[in-house]
Amino acid sequence: MLAISNLTKRFGDNTVLEGIDLSLAEGEIVAIIGPSGTGKSTLLRCINFLETPTEGQIEIDGHRVNADSSNQKAIIELRKRAAFVFQNYALFANKTAQENIAEGLITVWKQPKSEAMATAASILTDIGLIDRKDAYPSSLSGGQQQRIGIGRAMAAHSKVILFDEPTSALDPEWVDEVLGLIKTLAERKQTMIIVTHEMQFAREIADRVVFMEGGRIVEQGPPSQLFETPQDPRTKQFLARAL
Numbered sequence: 001m002l003a004i005s006n007l008t009k010r011f012g013d014n015t016v017l018e019g020i021d022l023s024l025a026e027g028e029i030v031a032i033i034g035p036s037g038t039g040k041s042t043l044l045r046c047i048n049f050l051e052t053p054t055e056g057q058i059e060i061d062g063h064r065v066n067a068d069s070s071n072q073k074a075i076i077e078l079r080k081r082a083a084f085v086f087q088n089y090a091l092f093a094n095k096t097a098q099e100n101i102a103e104g105l106i107t108v109w110k111q112p113k114s115e116a117m118a119t120a121a122s123i124l125t126d127i128g129l130i131d132r133k134d135a136y137p138s139s140l141s142g143g144q145q146q147r148i149g150i151g152r153a154m155a156a157h158s159k160v161i162l163f164d165e166p167t168s169a170l171d172p173e174w175v176d177e178v179l180g181l182i183k184t185l186a187e188r189k190q191t192m193i194i195v196t197h198e199m200q201f202a203r204e205i206a207d208r209v210v211f212m213e214g215g216r217i218v219e220q221g222p223p224s225q226l227f228e229t230p231q232d233p234r235t236k237q238f239l240a241r242a243l
């Protein structure tokens with residue numbers, strides 16, 4: 001359903017990703033782990049062209065875009081298929097919870113405002129925040145803000161949701177409610193890629209864990225295999241520090 005082929009990303013002469021191949025089946029949940037500065041965020045951002053890849057191609061649900069594409073329409077179509085959940089929520093400060101969820105439906109999906117606001121209300125009910133629909137981000141807890149960030153990703157019914165360390169900016173007291181919501185999506189078989197340093201969570205939720213270092217995929221496998229019998233010395237060393 002999702003195929004990343006031979007993806008390379010350079011910033012100037014700094015090669016951040018090199019020859020990444022990664023495919024996901026419908027409903028599959030992949031966790032990406034690895035040291036910081038290793039290209040995990042850049043990989044996620046390249047999947048929906050928040051960063052333009054240098055080489056390679058991305059295909060989601062039969063819609064393929066090459067790295068050198070300057071076809072904005074094709075890029076927008078790709079973005080409709082892959083929703084992003086940011087580390088720092090990235091909500092609009094001057095919009096309410098409901099408006100934040102409705103915004104993409106209006107601007108990207110060209111839905112009438114009334115329809116988008118109705119969808120946003122049903123999402124807010126689903127994620128347990130309908131009573132905060134008129135609240136602005138500054139009056140919401142970090143956990144609530146990130147649940148809105150996830151609600152925004154849910155609203156578009158994208159083929160895949162990309163999570164970039166969704167709990168790493170949160171105070172510890174809010175982590176569980178956000179992980180709980182992601183687990184709910186997993187139970188619904190939402191296809192997703194989650195970059196995380198929550199190893200226990202990755203182990204519980206993922207069908208497959210990918211270990212990245214230095215812009216490459218070093219090793220991947222089912223969580224039990226990757227966590228219990230890692231093969232590559234770099235994976236072993238990382239896990240020895242992280243677990």
Ligand code: ADP
Nearest residue numbers: 011014016034035036037038039040041042043
């Ligand atoms: P990770 O998410 O694994 O911590 P990143 O993808 O954020 O790693 O970063 C990988 C490398 O790419 C780092 O060396 C970082 O400095 C570099 N990098 C990321 N974004 C940019 C950018 N916009 N311009 C230049 N270098 C960048």
Ligand code: MG
Nearest residue numbers: 040041042165
């Ligand atoms: Mg990162």
